[in-house]
Amino acid sequence: MPISVTCPVNNKSSQSGFTLLELIVVLLITGMVTALAWPALQRMGGSMQRSLELSEAELLMNGLALSVRDQGQPLLVKQLPDPNYTTAWMQQLHELNIQVQADPPVFISASGFCPFGGEIVIELKGRTYSAYLAPPACQLQWSFPDA
Numbered sequence: 001m002p003i004s005v006t007c008p009v010n011n012k013s014s015q016s017g018f019t020l021l022e023l024i025v026v027l028l029i030t031g032m033v034t035a036l037a038w039p040a041l042q043r044m045g046g047s048m049q050r051s052l053e054l055s056e057a058e059l060l061m062n063g064l065a066l067s068v069r070d071q072g073q074p075l076l077v078k079q080l081p082d083p084n085y086t087t088a089w090m091q092q093l094h095e096l097n098i099q100v101q102a103d104p105p106v107f108i109s110a111s112g113f114c115p116f117g118g119e120i121v122i123e124l125k126g127r128t129y130s131a132y133l134a135p136p137a138c139q140l141q142w143s144f145p146d147a
Contacts, residue, residue, distance in 0.1 A: 050127065057098060057124050058140055061131070063089050065138035069112030077106040077120065077133075099123040106133050114138040 018026075067089035068075045075082075080100035081093040093100070099122070106118035117135040121128060132141045 053124050053127065054129065054142065056096070057122050057129065058142075060089070060092060060096070060098060061100070061120075061122070061133075061140050062138075064133075065108060065112035065114070068108045068110065072110055074110045075108045077102045077108060077118075097125070102133075108133075108138060112138070 064075075064077075067087050071087055077100065079102075080098075081090045100120055101123075102118055102120045104118065106114060106120060107116060108114050113136045114133050115135055117133050117138075120131050120133055122131060123129075130143045132143065133139070134141050
């Protein structure tokens, strides 16, 4: 005959879940980690936004030499968009509210080359960026402020 042994079950040890104190501690730690990480996340988001804006401006500016070559007329870049120089490229600058200034003016030949290059300032969505149009193919080289 088998012998049966029973143990009394302690109700307190079989409970599952968190106590109120454990829950408060977990929420406090989560809040502290979030508070410490939040500024870095905001800087990263702003940095990504500026990077996207620069990519957009770079794509348009790299089309500058092609636009001049397609038009078949040289362009002296003082301030863009230029109402006297109507192309689809210039229309895109106007639609995206991108302002380009060059001082001294940058010459782009009818073949689409910048024989001398020059410094330009691009204003895009309230931010100002500096770039250099490098000869001979008008390639952009960005210069960023130290801050």
